[in-house]
Amino acid sequence: MSSSEADCLFCKIVEGDVPSTPVYENGTTYAFRDINPQARVHVLVVARQHHEDAGALAGDDPALLADVILAGVEVARQEGIEESGYRLVFNTGDDAGRTVFHAHLHVLGGEQLGLFGRPG
Known part of the structure; x- marks a missing residue:
């Protein structure tokens, strides 16, 4: 594990070293509730392997x-929002508000x- 991975919050969550509230998991992905939800349903889906951002x-x-995307669709189904609608978002870079x-x-x-997009 590289030093960036050793310091990565989501790598620690995937490894079980940092607690989370699991929603869905399979061999390649892990989904858990966001600790600062921006909607009634707000779940994060991460690849078990470390990659810096969506482009990487x-x-x-x-x-x-x-x-990862298919896991997001499964989360929407499990959370009961598949029919009403949901948003899948990757934040990349400072202007998008990426923090991890x-x-x-x-x-x-x-x-x-x-x-x-922009408010107002």
């Missing part, structure tokens, strides 16, 4: 990126979500 994940392992440098997909829904 897509370049390094496109099949794993597909697994491990590719992760936000699954948001369970209520009417605001307009996308």
